[in-house]
Amino acid sequence: MGYRRYDYRGPDDLRAMQAMSARAGHWHPGELAWSRFEHIGREPEWPTALWEHDGRTVGWAWAQLPGSLDLDLDPEHRGLAGEMLGWFAGLVPGERAVTVLDGGLRLDRYGYRESEDAPFFVRLRRDLADLPEPVLPAGYRLRAVSGPEDAPQRARVHRAAFSTPEHPSRVSAQSYLQVMGAWPYRSELDWLVETDGGEPAAFCLAWLDGGEAVLEPVGTDPAHRRRGLAGAATLAALHAARGLGARSARVNARGDDAYPSARATYESIGFRHHDGIRSRTYVSGRKLM
Ligand SMILES: CC(C)(COP(=O)(O)OP(=O)(O)OC[C@H]1O[C@@H](n2cnc3c(N)ncnc32)[C@H](O)[C@@H]1OP(=O)(O)O)[C@@H](O)C(=O)NCCC(=O)NCCS
Incomplete structure (x- = not known):
C-alpha cells in the first residue's frame, strides 16, 4: 500500500527511472537515456508511468504502442507488479507483450506466459583491469566525438549501421x-572510427555510472x-571509461541464434x-485484429 502512480512528464522523470533501475542493478542509466532520446517524436507512442513509495520511485512501466511494455521494479516492491500490469491492460486491451530484465521477477502468476520465440538479450560483462589496446587496419583512425558539430556525421554512421x-x-x-544533451552522456566516451579521408565507418558509445x-x-x-x-571503437571507448573511473563494463546483446x-x-x-541475467518477454491477452 501507499503507492502513488504518476505519468511520465520529461527528463526529470527519466532521472528517477534511471536511479531506480541502477539501484536495482537492472537497466544502466545509459541504456535508458539512449532508448528514450535516440528518436524524436515518439512520446505519443510511449505512455509511461512511474510508481512512488515514501517519495521514492520504486517502479516504472514504459509502453511502446501498439502492444509492448518494458517494466522495471525494485525487488523489494515486487507486489506492485500486478498494479503495473493492470495499468498496461487498461491501455492495451488486446494482445500484450511485456519485457523484463530477469532479476527474479516472473509474470506467469499474472496470467502471462513466457514467449518461446521472442528475441532476447543476455548481459555480457568484462572487467577493465586487463584491457587490450585498440588495433586498426591501415586506412582508418580513431577519435572521440568532439561536440555537437559532430552530430550529423555521428548520426549518419549510426543510420548506415x-x-x-x-x-x-x-x-x-x-x-x-x-x-x-541527456544525462549521463559524455563525448569523451563516444568514439568514432573514420577513414583517412574523414568518412565515419564505425562507432561505440559508452556511458558511465x-x-x-x-x-x-x-x-x-x-x-x-x-x-x-x-572491436577497436569499443576498446577505445572502454579505455576512456577506465580513465574516468570505470572498473567494469557491460552490454546487452541478442542472445538468440537469429542475431x-x-x-x-x-x-x-x-x-x-557471467551472471545469467537476460531479458524475458511475456505475452498475454487475445490477438490484435
Ligand atoms: C555487430 C557489428 C557492430 C560488428 O561490427 P564489425 O566492425 O564488423 O565487427 P569486428 O570486425 O570488430 O568483429 C570482430 C569479431 O567479432 C565477430 N563477428 C563480427 N561480426 C560477426 C558476424 N556477422 N558473424 C560472426 N562473428 C562476427 C568475429 O569474431 C570478428 O572477428 P573476425 O572478423 O576476425 O572473425 C556490425 O555487424 C553492426 O554494425 N551490426 C548492426 C548493428 C548492431 O547490431 N550493433 C550491435 C548491437 S548495439
Whole structure:
C-alpha cells in the first residue's frame, strides 16, 4: 500500500527511472537515456508511468504502442507488479507483450506466459583491469566525438549501421543532439572510427555510472565490416571509461541464434555472459485484429 502512480512528464522523470533501475542493478542509466532520446517524436507512442513509495520511485512501466511494455521494479516492491500490469491492460486491451530484465521477477502468476520465440538479450560483462589496446587496419583512425558539430556525421554512421530496407533507422542529427544533451552522456566516451579521408565507418558509445560502463550502441557501416573496427571503437571507448573511473563494463546483446553478430563481436574482445541475467518477454491477452 501507499503507492502513488504518476505519468511520465520529461527528463526529470527519466532521472528517477534511471536511479531506480541502477539501484536495482537492472537497466544502466545509459541504456535508458539512449532508448528514450535516440528518436524524436515518439512520446505519443510511449505512455509511461512511474510508481512512488515514501517519495521514492520504486517502479516504472514504459509502453511502446501498439502492444509492448518494458517494466522495471525494485525487488523489494515486487507486489506492485500486478498494479503495473493492470495499468498496461487498461491501455492495451488486446494482445500484450511485456519485457523484463530477469532479476527474479516472473509474470506467469499474472496470467502471462513466457514467449518461446521472442528475441532476447543476455548481459555480457568484462572487467577493465586487463584491457587490450585498440588495433586498426591501415586506412582508418580513431577519435572521440568532439561536440555537437559532430552530430550529423555521428548520426549518419549510426543510420548506415542500423538501417535495413524494412526498418530505416530514425536516428537523425537532431535526435543525436538530444542524446548528447541527456544525462549521463559524455563525448569523451563516444568514439568514432573514420577513414583517412574523414568518412565515419564505425562507432561505440559508452556511458558511465557508478564505476560501471555500458555500451549502447555499437555499429559499423556494412561497407567496412569484419575489419575489427567495432572491436577497436569499443576498446577505445572502454579505455576512456577506465580513465574516468570505470572498473567494469557491460552490454546487452541478442542472445538468440537469429542475431549472433553483436554477441560475437563483444565476445571477441573479452565480454562474457557471467551472471545469467537476460531479458524475458511475456505475452498475454487475445490477438490484435
Ligand atoms: C555487430 C557489428 C557492430 C560488428 O561490427 P564489425 O566492425 O564488423 O565487427 P569486428 O570486425 O570488430 O568483429 C570482430 C569479431 O567479432 C565477430 N563477428 C563480427 N561480426 C560477426 C558476424 N556477422 N558473424 C560472426 N562473428 C562476427 C568475429 O569474431 C570478428 O572477428 P573476425 O572478423 O576476425 O572473425 C556490425 O555487424 C553492426 O554494425 N551490426 C548492426 C548493428 C548492431 O547490431 N550493433 C550491435 C548491437 S548495439
